[in-house]
C-alpha cells in the first residue's frame with residue numbers, strides 16, 4: 147500500500163498534470179476550508195513525531211501532527227517551541243503553525259517560526275518531494291528554501307516534515323502588572339525593560355496596565371525586577387491571557403467593530419486617534435486598534451509615517467501573512483511562487499496580494 | 502571575455518562612475534584574485550568600487566546589458582571561494598560603501614552600508630550598552646554584506662543566533678538595477694520571507710547595499726570555564742549533558758590535542774597540552790544568575806569525565822582563554838606549511854563517531870589534522886595540515902576533506918555550517934541534494950537573476966557537473982543521474 151506521503155504526492159502530481167487547484171487542509175483551526183472549486187489535499191493523516199532527541203534541541207515531525215501532541219512531548223522533557231504558536235486547543239497542526247507563522251507573545255524575545263525552522267521536506271507544485279535544510283543548527287548549503295515556507299500559507303509547497311529548533315523551559319516564570327495610563331509611557335517602559343531585563347519574555351499593554359512575563363532562573367528574575375517601575379506581582383500565570391490575545395479571543399476582539407493590526411518598530415510613538423481602544427503586544431511592536439472601518443486611511447497614514455504597517459483583521463480576527471505585499475516586491479514574489487509552483491495549484495485563494 | 506564587450510562595459514561604466522572607482526591593472530587587481538581560500542586564484546577583467554547605491558545600480562544594469570558576470574565582494578575573507586573572481590567578469594567591491602548610516606537607540610537597531618565591518622558595528626554602539634551578536638572569528642575584517650551573503654555565525658550563535666536571526670532588513674540591487682527592500686523594521690513583513698531567502702545566498706541573488714541589524718544589550722558579566730578531558734568522546738558527551746540540563750551557554754567550543762598544542766605554542770593561553778580535548782564554556786548574564794549556573798555546569802562537566810575544570814579568574818584570563826580559540830587557525834598555520842580548513846555540521850550525538858572516523862581517515866591519507874569545533878551547535882572545523890609544495894599533497898588533502906564532508910552528510914549533518922559552498926564544495930552539493938532539489942535551487946535563482954550573471958558557477962552545481970562528479974559518487978545509496986552518460 148502506498149504511504150500517506152506517496153498518496154499526497156500522487157494527488158499533487160495529478161493536479162500538476164491536470165493543472166487543477168488544490169486546497170491544502172490540516173487542522174482547520176485558523177482558516178476554514180473555502181467553498182471554492184479546489185480539491186482538498188488533507189495533510190492531517192500525515193502525523194507523528196519522527197525524531198526527538200532532547201539533548202540535540204531538535205525535533206523532526208510530520209506536518210499533520212497536532213500541536214498539542216508536539217507540546218506535550220516537549221513538556222515531558224522540559225522543552226518547548228520558542229515561537230508560542232496559537233490554537234493548539236483547536237486542533238492546530240505543527241504544519242499549519244509553520245505555514246501561517248503566527249506567533250504568540252514571546253515573538254520579540256525568542257523569535258518567530260522562521261527563526262526556529264531548521265529544515266523541511268516539501269512537495270512542490272511539480273509533485274516533487276524535496277528536502278531542504280536539515281536538523282542541525284548551522285547549515286548554509288544551498289538556499290534556505292525551507293525558511294520562506296514559514297508564513298507562506300502553503301502557497302509555495304505542501305509541508306510534509308519540518309525540523310524545529312527547541313528551547314529549554316525556563317526554570318521559573320513570573321507575571322507582573324504595572325499600572326500605566328499613558329500609552330507613550332507604556333511604550334517607553336516596555337522598551338526599557340527589553341533593554342534592561344534579559345528575562346523579559348512578554349510585554350502587553352491594555353486597560354491602563356502593562357503585563358510583563360519574566361522567564362529565567364530565580365536569580366536572574368530577581369535581578370531584573372529591580373529595574374522595573376512600581377509593579378504588582380500576579381500570583382498566577384497570565385499565559386492564558388497572553389494566549390487569548392494571540393488567538394484573538396480576548397474581550398478586546400469581541401464585537402463587530404473593525405480591528406486594525408499594526409506592526410511597527412517597538413518604540414514607535416503612539417498612534418493618536420480619539421476614542422478608540424488600543425491594545426499593545428510584543429513590547430509595542432504589534433498594536434491592535436479597535437475603530438470604525440472609516441478610520442482606515444488615518445490609521446494607515448500614521449502607522450506608515452511611524453515606519454510600520456497597518457492592516458484590518460479578517461472577519462475571523464486573523465490576518466493573512468501574505469496580504470499587502472509592496473508593489474516593488476510583487477514581481478519577485480510571483481517569480482518565486484512560479485519557481486516552486488508553476489501552475490499555481492496550491493491554495494490559490496490565499497495568494498499574495500499587492501497593498 | 503571579448504575585448505569589444507569589455508570596452509562596451511567600460512564605456513557604460515565610465516559614464517556613471519568617476520575614474521577612481523575602477524581598478525584594471527594587474528598589480529592593483531592582484532589582491533582581488535582570491536578570497537580566504539587562496540588555493541583558488543583567478544584574475545577578473547575589472548574591479549569596480551562604487552561609492553553609492555545609484556552607482557551600484559548603474560553597474561548592475563551595465564553588466565546585464567553586456568552580459569558580464571558580476572562577483573560581489575566584501576572583505577574577501579570567505580573560506581569557500583565564494584568571492585573568487587570570474588575570468589570574464591567584474592568584481593563588485595563594497596570597499597567604498599562603508600558608512601554607518603543610522604543608529605536607532607530606542608528601537609535597538611543600526612542601519613549600515615554593506616562594507617561596514619562586523620566588529621565596527623559593535624564598537625560604534627558599545628557606548629549605548631549595545632552590541633551586534635553574531636561574531637565570526639573574522640569579525641575584525643569581514644563585512645556585514647558578506648555576513649548576510651554567508652549567513653555567518655560565530656562563537657556566540659548558539660545562544661544569540663546566526664545572521665538570519667539578527668538582521669531585520671536588507672536593501673538589495675538586482676541585476677536589472679532595481680533596488681528592493683526585503684524585511685522591515687517591524688517583526689513581520691507581508692508576502693514571502695525573501696529576507697530569509699537572501700541570507701546565505703552567496704551573492705547569487707543580488708548585491709546587498711544596506712543592512713539593518715538588531716542590537717542586543719551587552720550582558721553585564723561573562724565568565725568562561727575551561728574543562729580538560731582525556732578522551733574526545735567524553736568531551737562530546739559533556740556538551741550534550743550541559744545542553745540537556747537546559748543550559749544554553751553563550752559559547753561552547755572544543756579543541757583536540759593537536760589544536761591545543763599548536764595554540765599553546767603560539768599564544769600561551771594556559772591550555773593543558775596533555776589533554777585529549779578541552780572545552781571552553783562561556784556563560785553570560787548577570788552575576789547573581791551566573792554564579793549558580795557555573796556551579797551546575799562544573800558539576801555536569803566533571804560528571805561527564807572532565808579531568809579538570811577551571812574558571813577564568815578575571816577578564817584578562819577570560820580574554821586569554823578565548824584568544825587561544827580565536828587564534829587557532831593562525832596557530833595551526835605556524836606548524837604546517839599549509840592547512841585546509843573544513844567546515845561541516847553534525848548532530849552533536851555523532852561527535853565521537855565522527856572524530857574517530859576523521860582520525861582513521863587521517864592515518865589513511867597520511868595527513869595530520871587538528872580539530873576546532875563550535876561544539877554547542879555541532880559545527881566542526883577540521884584543519885588538515887599539508888604542504889602544497891609536495892606533489893599530490895593538495896589533491897590528497899581535498900580528497901580527505903571531501904570524505905569528511907561525506908561523513909557529515911552520512912550522520913545527518915551538512916557540508917557547510919558557516920563557510921558556504923562557493924567554488925570549493927560545489928561538487929559536494931551533488932551528494933547532499935538530489936537532482937530535483939538542485940533544479941529547484943536553480944529555478945529560485947532565476948527568479949532573481951534570469952541571466953545567471955551573479956556569481957556564476959558558485960554554490961549550485963549544474964546537472965552536468967553533478968554527472969561528472971556522480972561518476973565517482975553514489976547519492977543516498979542510489980547512483981545519481983542514471984539517465985546521463987558516464988565519462
Ligand SMILES: Cc1cc2nc3c(=O)[nH]c(=O)nc-3n(C[C@H](O)[C@H](O)[C@H](O)COP(=O)(O)OP(=O)(O)OC[C@H]3O[C@@H](n4cnc5c(N)ncnc54)[C@H](O)[C@@H]3O)c2cc1C
Pocket residue numbers: 536537572573574575576577578579580582583584595615636637638639642643644645646647648649650651652653654655656703704705707708709710830919920956
Ligand atoms: C580566519 C577566519 C575565520 C573565520 N571565521 C568564521 C566564523 O567564525 N563564522 C563564519 O560564519 N565565517 C567565518 N569565516 C568566513 C568569512 O569570514 C565569512 O563568510 C564572512 O561572512 C565573509 O565576509 P566578507 O566580507 O569577507 O565576504 P567575502 O569573502 O568578500 O564574500 C563572501 C561571499 O559573499 C558575497 N558577498 C559579499 N558581499 C556581498 C554583498 N554586498 N552583496 C552580495 N553578496 C556579497 C561574495 O560574492 C561571496 O560569495 C572566517 C574566515 C576567516 C578567514
